[in-house]
Amino acid sequence: MxxxxxxxxxxxxxxxxxxxxxxxxxxxxxxxxxxxxxxxxxxxxxxxxxxxxxxxxxxxxxxxxxxxxxxxxxxxxxxxxxxxxxxxxxxxxxxxxxxxxxxxxxxxxxxxxxxxxxxxxxxxxxxxxxxxxxxxxxxxxxxxxxxxxxxxxxxxxxxxxxxxxxxxxxxxxxxxxxxxxxxxxxxxxxxxxxxxxxxxxxxxxxxxxxxxxxxxxxxxxxxxxxxxxxxxxxxxxxxxxxxxxxxxxxxxxxxxxxxxxxxxxxxxxxxxDQLEKDHAAGKAPEDLEKALGDVGLGGAGQNGPEIVGEGWTAIATFDTGAAAPKTEDAPKEARGFLDALGDEVSGKFGTGTVFKTKIVNALMTEDGKVYVGAVTPQALVDAANAAK
Structure with missing residues (x-):
């Protein structure tokens, strides 16, 4: 392995x-x-x-x-x-x-x-x-x-x-x-x-x-x-x-x-081998893990994803187990990046933020649920509403 x-x-x-x-x-x-x-x-x-x-x-x-x-x-x-x-x-x-x-x-x-x-x-x-x-x-x-x-x-x-x-x-x-x-x-x-x-x-x-x-x-x-x-x-x-x-x-x-x-x-x-030992000792991933944790993604895989839909419009959804983070709490190097990507949205699910790229979009709700897929932001909102 x-x-x-x-x-x-x-x-x-x-x-x-x-x-x-x-x-x-x-x-x-x-x-x-x-x-x-x-x-x-x-x-x-x-x-x-x-x-x-x-x-x-x-x-x-x-x-x-x-x-x-x-x-x-x-x-x-x-x-x-x-x-x-x-x-x-x-x-x-x-x-x-x-x-x-x-x-x-x-x-x-x-x-x-x-x-x-x-x-x-x-x-x-x-x-x-x-x-x-x-x-x-x-x-x-x-x-x-x-x-x-x-x-x-x-x-x-x-x-x-x-x-x-x-x-x-x-x-x-x-x-x-x-x-x-x-x-x-x-x-x-x-x-x-x-x-x-x-x-x-x-x-x-x-x-x-x-x-x-x-x-x-x-x-x-x-x-x-x-x-x-x-x-x-x-x-x-x-x-x-x-x-x-x-x-x-x-x-x-x-x-x-x-x-x-x-x-x-x-x-x-x-x-x-030495690099692997450094990583295993917690020297390297700490910064990356902390950065992900600070924006609410550190525990993203805790409960495993569920798949909603099929084919090109399939959406992976999982629960981070924590309330959605505030952008101002993110590391300095990530703060401007997140501000530029994120759009506030709301629906039956409550409120959340959609992080956008030209292909993959992600919705994080205020209660820590995440919806990710190569779909439009509206499709993510619809999926979050349907889950309620």
């Missing part, structure tokens, strides 16, 4: 070329001369093509552009994550550094050679942050602070959980379409050129009213079936919330030396 947890925190998955790209974004790279002319294909056939793709080796460059509609989000996250790492902005710990990807625009380079070797380099002006998984080791280096993070004993990336999967791409496509059911529309929305490669566009749209998701679009490489680009659009309009895709991609196997790592001269090395 420890190895599984380490993998999820630190390893750059080989699936970064595929569904993992959903966590990052790229301004679309469409051909100026128009979309490519490709043979017609159905949504089921395109899903089968994705499922049959055996791409494990690649290298490339992409940009990250994420717009959650949050004010000063990276500053707040940086402060909390820095406190959690114990090293502030000078930490090479991936759990602190990779929070940068949730806002703004970034350029990254990646390389992957199967489940045992991956490398990601985050370029930030003249500075770089590199994360390398090679065999059972993970290395990370922050050039700005000359700090190195090292961990041994991680398992292979991209290993699937032990569960029975459909035996063929067609069977998997059937299951996906069946699961979509009455709540989702899945179609082929034409073609595109991404990173110089011809691709089909798989478009996924909610049929339900009340979701904040307008659509999800995946550009699928026509030759290999590898997803090259992912775009998540909100019903609020404007820039995509997430827009992910390669600007350059090469499916040749990277050289083995690409995944070698040598500790730079004079760099300070922090071992992952």
């Amino acid at each position: 420890a190895a599984q947890r380490k993998t999820s925190r630190y390893v750059v998955p080989v699936a970064v070329a595929g569904i993992a790209a959903a966590t990052i974004g790229l301004v679309p790279a469409l051909a100026a001369s128009g979309d490519p002319d490709l043979p017609e294909i159905t949504a089921q056939q395109l899903i089968e093509k994705i499922a049959a793709s055996d791409t494990e080796a690649l290298s490339g460059t992409f940009k990250i552009s994420t717009d959650l509609g949050l004010p000063a989000f990276d500053g707040l996250l940086g402060g909390l994550a820095g406190g959690a790492s114990g090293d502030g902005e000078g930490s090479a710990d991936p759990s602190a550094q990779l929070t940068k990807l949730v806002s703004g625009t970034h350029t990254l380079k990646i390389a992957a050679d199967g489940p045992e070797r991956q490398k990601l380099t985050l370029l930030d002006g003249k500075e770089q942050y590199s994360l390398v998984h090679n065999g059972d080791e993970v290395w990370a280096y922050d050039s700005a602070s000359n700090q190195v993070f090292h961990e041994k004993g991680v398992e292979e990336a991209g290993q699937a959980p032990e569960k029975e999967l459909p035996a063929s791409p067609k069977a998997l496509a059937d299951e996906v379409l069946k699961a979509a059911g009455d709540t989702t529309s899945i179609t082929v929305g034409g073609t595109a050129n991404v990173a110089g490669r011809d691709a089909y566009r798989l478009v996924i749209e909610p049929k339900q009213q009340g979701s904040t998701v307008e659509s999800v679009t995946i550009a699928v490489d026509a030759a290999t079936g590898t997803p090259l680009k992912f775009t998540l659009d909100s019903t609020s309009g404007g820039k995509p919330v997430v827009d992910a895709g390669f600007t350059k991609v090469d499916f040749a196997r990277p050289a083995a030396s690409e995944f070698d790592f040598t500790v730079p001269k004079g760099a300070e090395v922090t071992e992952g």
